[in-house]
Amino acid sequence: xxxxxxxxxxxxxxxxxxxxxxxxxxxxGGGATLAAVRRQGYITCGASQGTVGFGAPDKNGYxxxxxxxxxxxxAAAVLGDKNKARFLPLSGDQRLVALQxxxxxxxxxxxxxxxxxxxxxxxxxxxxxxxxxxxxxxxSLGASSPKGLKDASVCLQSGESTAAVLERISETDHLHIRPxxxxxxxxxxxxxxxxxxxxxxxxxxxxxxxxxxxxxxPSDYVIFPATDEVEALTPAVRQGDDQWxxxxxxxxxxxxxxxxxxxTQANVDEMRNSKDxxxxxxxxxxxxxxxxxxxxxxxxxxxxxQVGNYGEVFDRDxxxxxxxxxxxxxxxxQRDGGLMVPLPxx
Amino acid sequence: xxxxxxxxxAALRWSRAKWRxxxxxxxxxAAAIAGALWLARNTAANLDERGIAVxxxxxxxxxxxxxxxxxxxxxxxxTIGWAFAVGxxxxxxxxxxxxxxxxxxxFALALARRSSKVLVAGLAAAVVDxxxxxxxxxxxxxxxxxxxxxxxxxxxALHPIAGVFLSNRGVYLPALKIDGPAxxxxxxxxxxxxxxxxxxSASILRPGRRRILLYAAALxxxxxxxxxxxxxxxVGLRPPRLxxxxxxxxxxxxxxxAAMALGLVxxxxxxxxxIIRGGIEAVPKGQWEAGLSLGxxxxxxxxxxxxxxxxxxxxxxLTSQYINVVKNTTLALVVGYPDISFVAASAIxxxxxxxxxxxxxxxxxLLISLLAAAGMNTLNRKFALPSR
Numbered sequence: 001x002x003x004x005x006x007x008x009x010x011x012x013x014x015x016x017x018x019x020x021x022x023x024x025x026x027x028x029g030g031g032a033t034l035a036a037v038r039r040q041g042y043i044t045c046g047a048s049q050g051t052v053g054f055g056a057p058d059k060n061g062y063x064x065x066x067x068x069x070x071x072x073x074x075a076a077a078v079l080g081d082k083n084k085a086r087f088l089p090l091s092g093d094q095r096l097v098a099l100q101x102x103x104x105x106x107x108x109x110x111x112x113x114x115x116x117x118x119x120x121x122x123x124x125x126x127x128x129x130x131x132x133x134x135x136x137x138x139x140s141l142g143a144s145s146p147k148g149l150k151d152a153s154v155c156l157q158s159g160e161s162t163a164a165v166l167e168r169i170s171e172t173d174h175l176h177i178r179p180x181x182x183x184x185x186x187x188x189x190x191x192x193x194x195x196x197x198x199x200x201x202x203x204x205x206x207x208x209x210x211x212x213x214x215x216x217x218p219s220d221y222v223i224f225p226a227t228d229e230v231e232a233l234t235p236a237v238r239q240g241d242d243q244w245x246x247x248x249x250x251x252x253x254x255x256x257x258x259x260x261x262x263x264t265q266a267n268v269d270e271m272r273n274s275k276d277x278x279x280x281x282x283x284x285x286x287x288x289x290x291x292x293x294x295x296x297x298x299x300x301x302x303x304x305x306q307v308g309n310y311g312e313v314f315d316r317d318x319x320x321x322x323x324x325x326x327x328x329x330x331x332x333x334q335r336d337g338g339l340m341v342p343l344p345x346x
Numbered sequence: 347x348x349x350x351x352x353x354x355x356a357a358l359r360w361s362r363a364k365w366r367x368x369x370x371x372x373x374x375x376a377a378a379i380a381g382a383l384w385l386a387r388n389t390a391a392n393l394d395e396r397g398i399a400v401x402x403x404x405x406x407x408x409x410x411x412x413x414x415x416x417x418x419x420x421x422x423x424x425t426i427g428w429a430f431a432v433g434x435x436x437x438x439x440x441x442x443x444x445x446x447x448x449x450x451x452x453f454a455l456a457l458a459r460r461s462s463k464v465l466v467a468g469l470a471a472a473v474v475d476x477x478x479x480x481x482x483x484x485x486x487x488x489x490x491x492x493x494x495x496x497x498x499x500x501x502x503a504l505h506p507i508a509g510v511f512l513s514n515r516g517v518y519l520p521a522l523k524i525d526g527p528a529x530x531x532x533x534x535x536x537x538x539x540x541x542x543x544x545x546x547s548a549s550i551l552r553p554g555r556r557r558i559l560l561y562a563a564a565l566x567x568x569x570x571x572x573x574x575x576x577x578x579x580x581v582g583l584r585p586p587r588l589x590x591x592x593x594x595x596x597x598x599x600x601x602x603x604a605a606m607a608l609g610l611v612x613x614x615x616x617x618x619x620x621i622i623r624g625g626i627e628a629v630p631k632g633q634w635e636a637g638l639s640l641g642x643x644x645x646x647x648x649x650x651x652x653x654x655x656x657x658x659x660x661x662x663x664l665t666s667q668y669i670n671v672v673k674n675t676t677l678a679l680v681v682g683y684p685d686i687s688f689v690a691a692s693a694i695x696x697x698x699x700x701x702x703x704x705x706x707x708x709x710x711x712l713l714i715s716l717l718a719a720a721g722m723n724t725l726n727r728k729f730a731l732p733s734r
Contacts, residue, residue: 093691097700100398120698121398141591151592153515156412158679158688159695164410167422178592179412180602183679183691191682194491195499195514196601198591240395 092159108235134204433689452618625660
């Protein structure tokens with residue numbers, strides 16, 4: 001998608017200006033987003049410009065992916081239907097402004113949690129994917145670590161936190177890496193596959209998606225980490241609406257806790273008859289959780305029924321049942337040695 | 347008071363209309379000010395509510411984003427303010443290059459379209475039609491994909507003459523290498539050598555001042571030779587060489603730069619060419635006949651009689667074309683050339699200071715455009731007919 005940049009600039013600036021200048025409501029504190037979303041009848045989520053596995057329309061135009069399912073979980077909890085979600089494709093440059101100005105209600109878009117971003121009028125909820133910055137390079141290059149990229153040209157997208165990582169390793173290891181930067185993800189990938197660059201740098205998850213879907217022969221390419229640091233890809237909301245912040249956090253947590261409790265899309269109905277008080281409280285058979293969040297009591301039940309638990313979502317979108325075949329790794333539950341921590345639904 | 351009373355009803359009506367006009371203007375001004383204040387207040391309140399700090403402090407913080415190529419030195423730990431300067435330098439370099447080249451090419455196109463040779467005129471007309479009737483962004487993408495897909499990869503780079511390599515990583519040329527004394531001495535030496543070359547070539551173009559120009563050239567050469575002999579300067583070419591994955595050394599013209607320059611030069615030269623052709627054709631035919639009947643050749647007539655008159659028609663539209671060129675450079679990011687709008691976009695995504703960054707961008711382009719217009723207006727006054 002290469003829409004004229006000037007047009008996009010104009011649109012972005014205009015919406016920023018309009019949103020910034022729109023009449024100021026005193027009541028945008030807690031609960032305004034929930035009320036607005038209910039009035040509209042749908043949630044607007046920022047989405048990627050097409051990263052299969054995380055957020056991309058399938059051949060029927062239906063959005064699929066881990067980030068998309070994170071959004072659908074909120075739609076199922078708040079509006080009762082996972083399909084009451086709309087997706088706005090945003091470039092790396094656009095996403096922060098789109099969330100700040102209220103174009104989107106929620107931004108689950110492989111968005112790395114950093115301090116500056118957090119302090120820019122937005123709040124990060126809970127990481128929905130732990131990732132690392134990686135390089136994708138043809139095997140013929142013979143590189144298996146950043147050291148092998150001395151003097152290499154590397155393609156990347158502007159507005160990504162990976163840019164800072166690339167710059168850092170280039171400087172500390174004296175690699176003289178030559179960045180080639182584009183403002184949209186398609187141009188970046190096309191330039192890499194045209195041979196303009198020796199490697200492509202971004203989150204390893206997105207690289208797995210690129211390799212699985214765009215490489216002519218995926219086994220000709222290798223992915224290796226740029227650093228040993230972990231990045232937390234985290235859905236973000238606008239600052240100033242604590243109720244909405246809570247709802248988004250717990251909608252995602254519900255998928256983790258369901259996996260911990262052994263509740264799946266298939267068995268969620270029979271689990272309602274469970275004797276386990278944790279399960280009964282979770283599914284709203286014993287009331288309390290819904291009222292606390294300002295939702296009905298079946299909100300978590302609907303998330304699992306319509307979207308599934310985290311393990312199911314992971315396997316379906318990016319894991320073993322998807323073309324990406326990403327190892328669960330850091331994204332396993334804490335009890336299985338990963339970083340995903342289910343919290344008590346009490 | 348007296349005049350109004352003696353002026354009768356007509357004068358009274360006139361003064362009422364004047365009153366009404368004044369009142370209306372005051373009201374419009376008040377509404378505009380109130381609207382601006384309302385917008386400013388709302389903006390401030392909304393930004394504050396969203397926790398977005400307003401101010402220019404972010405300019406002195408490091409941005410940590412890379413810029414892929416720049417005229418000015420840049421590293422990612424430099425401040426965002428410096429990054430804007432680096433982006434501006436890239437924009438200006440591109441603008442100046444496009445203005446100069448498209449003027450030269452446009453002039454050639456204008457002459458080709460006026461040519462009496464059907465093939466030349468037809469070809470020129472076809473070029474103009476194709477380039478003028480397709481979107482410039484499509485042209486940029488076309489040139490970029492032609493460079494990156496049409497040229498071989500770096501290991502099979504075309505090598506037409508020694509030291510020159512063409513590949514989808516761009517064009518690599520040998521760089522001038524001057525070794526020896528301190529940098530200022532080298533710069534002076536380079537200036538002298540260039541000056542001598544310039545004076546030498548100018549002496550061919552300006553026969554009237556040939557003698558003095560040749561003396562100047564000889565003097566510059568003599569001083570340059572003296573420096574060379576005394577401090578041991580060595581001059582040579584440093585050809586690019588392929589090492590591991592990329593060419594090292596030499597000058598690199600990146601595909602992004604090349605596609606951008608090529609695309610916008612061709613696109614603008616078409617407009618410049620049509621403006622020049624229009625200017626030439628606006629000079630009455632009698633001027634040509636007068637020149638030819640005086641015994642001047644066609645090219646002499648063009649140079650001495652027609653062009654000085656055509657400039658009067660050419661300069662005003664050319665001014666707006668040049669300003670368009672500067673504004674069009676913001677299309678650079680579709681082909682990955684880091685101009686000032688790229689810096690603004692990166693700064694926005696890094697800091698969220700969208701309002702400030704867009705204001706900077708607008709102010710910079712306004713300033714460049716006004717400066718360009720002022721320069722062209724001065725030129726215009728020089729060529730304008732003296733008023734009688």
